Amino acid sequence: MRSESEVPFEDAPFTIPVSDRVKRLPPYLFGKINKLKYEKRVAGVDVIDLGMGNPTDAPDPLICEKLGEAIKDPRNHRYSVSSGIANLRREVAKRYWKRYGVRLEPDGEVIACIGSKEGFSHMCLALMGPGDSAVVPAPSFPIHVYAVMLAAGNVIAIDCRQPDQFLNNIAYTCEHLYPKPKVVVVNFPHNPTATVVELDFYIELVRLAKKHDFMVMSDFAYADICFDGYKAPSFLEAPGALDVGVEFTTMSKGYSMAGWRIGFCSGNAEMVRALATIKGYYDYGIFQPVQIAAIVAMRHADAAVESVAAEYQLRRDALCDGLKRLGWELEIPRAGMFVWAKIPEPWSEMGSIDFAMKLLDEGGVAISPGRGFGEEGEGWVRLAIVENVQRLRQAARQIGRCLAIDEPPAPE
16 A cells, blocks of 8 residues: 555645635536536537527628738737727727717727726726725626626625616715725616616716715626617716716627627726726737727728617517517616516526526527526526527527417417
């Protein structure tokens, strides 16, 4: 029998000492669903995937052509600057002026990000540390919670589905909590619930920020996807917003450039500078041909963005009509890429994760359980309108068969 000292190196046990920030992260609640989805696809099952807000449409051909042209220039394959090339930042500033009447200084109030998710996460690192806290809208898009946690901050989740009450609860928290929250995160149009606000909401938020001395981080990812004449206001439109916060935008949704990973942070110069400092250590910027193509997109593809929003509205109508005929309780979203629906009776008692597993296993439709967006999301599910109209109608039919609900015929 060998002594412990004689155990070969490759057989010796070794434990990886991960950091406390990793240990603080909870188990990934979508893991079971993703595993089953993968297994079904390997087995040849045609899964209708409404689980992730991942656009399935191609960008406007003009954007792709410019990318191909820029790739052929050897100079574009060098490291870029982490803040984004000057012409790109100027184009973002022009877009804010054209769409929202907001004047931005391209060299100090705009920075390019490797998608808005990266920018948001690194901004949390730039602003927060142990003992700091952030108000986060609930139900919560996961990165809004976990980016704060990874920055060693504390999360204060406040239900945002009634925006006026959300503001009241922010004020109450600031008045009764010590130390006060350092950051307030807002995300309208909201993921996952599709809640929207008007400009008055941001005007009051700026007033509260100045009164209680907190910073604002606005996630404006769904700015371009609005329906029925609704136009989502920018946080930066509110007077004084540049004094207290920043806003994150992205090319992923309206321009269908999700995999390209390009977004922006705009607003308060000191906050933008702090993000630039972090990014200067972490990355060498976005692949320059992608930046050049993004410039062309913002200059020449507005009509394509409008067309994308119109297509999403058709998809929204198809899915909502199908679910309503099945008796599902939901509000018709005015913006975004998601339908937020209450689990119908008698299935609500099984919980959103098991319900989502049932629809995937027995109905061939993948959705996101509300519990994956925090405790406030339990009892609800999120369905992404990323498939075409025919597939969304088919998804509703398969859900109906899975739950043994007879779908009434569509009106003539």
